[in-house]
Amino acid sequence: MSPTEQILRGERRAIARQISGIENDRPEARRVLAELYPSTGRAYLLGLTGAPGTGKSTLANELAKAYRRESKTVAIISVDPTSPFTGGAILGDRIRMHDLAGDPGVFVRSMATRGSLGGLARATADAAKVFDAAGFEIILIETVGVGQAEVEIAGLAHSVVVVEAPGLGDEVQAIKAGILEIADVFVVNKADREGASRTVAALNMMLDLTHNTLPKTVLHHGLLMEAAAAGSDKNPGAEAGWRPPICQTIATQGKGIDEVVRALAEHRTYQQASGVLARRERERLIFEIQQLLKERLLADLLTQTPPEQINAILEQVVERQLDPYTAVEQLLVGE
Amino acid sequence: MSPTEQILRGERRAIARQISGIENDRPEARRVLAELYPSTGRAYLLGLTGAPGTGKSTLANELAKAYRRESKTVAIISVDPTSPFTGGAILGDRIRMHDLAGDPGVFVRSMATRGSLGGLARATADAAKVFDAAGFEIILIETVGVGQAEVEIAGLAHSVVVVEAPGLGDEVQAIKAGILEIADVFVVNKADREGASRTVAALNMMLDLTHNTLPKTVLHHGLLMEAAAAGSDKNPGAEAGWRPPICQTIATQGKGIDEVVRALAEHRTYQQASGVLARRERERLIFEIQQLLKERLLADLLTQTPPEQINAILEQVVERQLDPYTAVEQLLVGE
Numbered sequence: 001m002s003p004t005e006q007i008l009r010g011e012r013r014a015i016a017r018q019i020s021g022i023e024n025d026r027p028e029a030r031r032v033l034a035e036l037y038p039s040t041g042r043a044y045l046l047g048l049t050g051a052p053g054t055g056k057s058t059l060a061n062e063l064a065k066a067y068r069r070e071s072k073t074v075a076i077i078s079v080d081p082t083s084p085f086t087g088g089a090i091l092g093d094r095i096r097m098h099d100l101a102g103d104p105g106v107f108v109r110s111m112a113t114r115g116s117l118g119g120l121a122r123a124t125a126d127a128a129k130v131f132d133a134a135g136f137e138i139i140l141i142e143t144v145g146v147g148q149a150e151v152e153i154a155g156l157a158h159s160v161v162v163v164e165a166p167g168l169g170d171e172v173q174a175i176k177a178g179i180l181e182i183a184d185v186f187v188v189n190k191a192d193r194e195g196a197s198r199t200v201a202a203l204n205m206m207l208d209l210t211h212n213t214l215p216k217t218v219l220h221h222g223l224l225m226e227a228a229a230a231g232s233d234k235n236p237g238a239e240a241g242w243r244p245p246i247c248q249t250i251a252t253q254g255k256g257i258d259e260v261v262r263a264l265a266e267h268r269t270y271q272q273a274s275g276v277l278a279r280r281e282r283e284r285l286i287f288e289i290q291q292l293l294k295e296r297l298l299a300d301l302l303t304q305t306p307p308e309q310i311n312a313i314l315e316q317v318v319e320r321q322l323d324p325y326t327a328v329e330q331l332l333v334g335e
Numbered sequence: 336m337s338p339t340e341q342i343l344r345g346e347r348r349a350i351a352r353q354i355s356g357i358e359n360d361r362p363e364a365r366r367v368l369a370e371l372y373p374s375t376g377r378a379y380l381l382g383l384t385g386a387p388g389t390g391k392s393t394l395a396n397e398l399a400k401a402y403r404r405e406s407k408t409v410a411i412i413s414v415d416p417t418s419p420f421t422g423g424a425i426l427g428d429r430i431r432m433h434d435l436a437g438d439p440g441v442f443v444r445s446m447a448t449r450g451s452l453g454g455l456a457r458a459t460a461d462a463a464k465v466f467d468a469a470g471f472e473i474i475l476i477e478t479v480g481v482g483q484a485e486v487e488i489a490g491l492a493h494s495v496v497v498v499e500a501p502g503l504g505d506e507v508q509a510i511k512a513g514i515l516e517i518a519d520v521f522v523v524n525k526a527d528r529e530g531a532s533r534t535v536a537a538l539n540m541m542l543d544l545t546h547n548t549l550p551k552t553v554l555h556h557g558l559l560m561e562a563a564a565a566g567s568d569k570n571p572g573a574e575a576g577w578r579p580p581i582c583q584t585i586a587t588q589g590k591g592i593d594e595v596v597r598a599l600a601e602h603r604t605y606q607q608a609s610g611v612l613a614r615r616e617r618e619r620l621i622f623e624i625q626q627l628l629k630e631r632l633l634a635d636l637l638t639q640t641p642p643e644q645i646n647a648i649l650e651q652v653v654e655r656q657l658d659p660y661t662a663v664e665q666l667l668v669g670e
Contacts (some may be wrong), residue, residue, distance in 0.1 A: 037658030227637050227645050282653050292663045297632035302562050310562050318617050323372030328627045
């Protein structure tokens, strides 16, 4: 049986091998991805992000268990956009193993950066496609840490949960992390801690201030996006109408999890009814093609240009005899 | 007088106008940048990063004052890689205005993202060039928040200060943020707080574990970098030999700042003597050209392809009739 067929049948070793192939950017893995692609588009992608210390991993674990109780299959992708040796992703896996190990309806996989942020976002998107094609119904993408990387990776998901916790120094960590705008559902975890009601109140105040008045963060942008918009009659439209609910949980005790699952189901229904889901999916795919296209164009140019010529131009820039913009023009002409 | 001449003479309004032009990607601003380029390469670029709540802005302020006491001119670029409306950068400016306003040897400028992380890193690099050409001796690049974005922006700097503070929930926030590896100097700020010695001890332990045994985070990577390395006899080499010192400060009282300035001077001397400075600068410039090149190649391709054709291909991907990799091939052939 071919790797593609094995993955479509949900064979775990084939899935694991394919994701390793994606991480290492093997040509064979790309070929398999192309074959899997028509079988994707059925899974529900759920993003989970928040500052360190909010209990994200425990919450991801509990959400997975809740979906399992509904007999849904769950894949968890734990993404660490920081360094390959912070160990965050590995720790998360160990915690989860205890509860979820041995369940064939669950697949946990960590992905760490190999130096490139863009590469990691792409690898995560491709890993999600593998799980999707393999028939996993819920794909939970959990990020370690906070920042623009997390915002971009969360942009892969259909619904984004932003996790907060009281007592982390700031009332609402997402404000400083800049991830407030991407939340579809807020979770205040560790709700039994002092300050939980203050965190909920701060979030509510923030939503009062920003809901329907401020633009959504533009996750997917660039020239191909603009071209697609110009050549299409599909109107981006506003995403008004959904105010992110605020759920309170004590993930370590499994409390409040059902409420989060319910909020997510409501968000999904809203998105389908409003057409937001189809639009987000479209934007995501176009952005993905744009990134692939840029890499390919650069690779082609470099294959066609003699290395000596490239280096001669680069040296002139280093010596400040040539500015970067002019250097780019020269590299293009040398094609 | 031309804008270029005005900037070279250090005229503040011309500088401000040029940086706005960079942020908005005006063609005129690119032309001026090319003209300024031969006059760059003299400033000392200093990166300052750390988790929210560590007192980064106050420290930046105090460092600026210390350099002013040495009669050095200072530009502060406050970068917020999160949303345009978190207000972090603006707050930072307000704090600083009090101390530094009216000093012609200081220039404070905020830069916020306009949706694109890559765009912000480029705009920050270009803004630094403007200050460099205008004769500012120290350019302090301060990031708001933590994450891969900060790592990339810090990669612009010659020396990187990572700020920690006790009592933020984790002993060393940089571990979770993944910015530990990019530090040239550590600062434990709020050193009068309980737990400061624990934070210093944790950092020392971390350095004992990782120093000279783990690779530096690769900030600049990609195909052009590889081509440059292949066609050059310049060996990347190891960056062993420098163990980041740990300074303790109470920035709000101006305590310990001189020690940080001294540590940075030592790092600079080390870098010059070891050749690391020249290598970092070279890598940074090549990476910059690579990013510009990718954007230009994509722009050229899109100009040459009829919008209807682009959209027909994109729609097939959205309908799952075509996978993204094959779509890229078709867009390239259609050129």
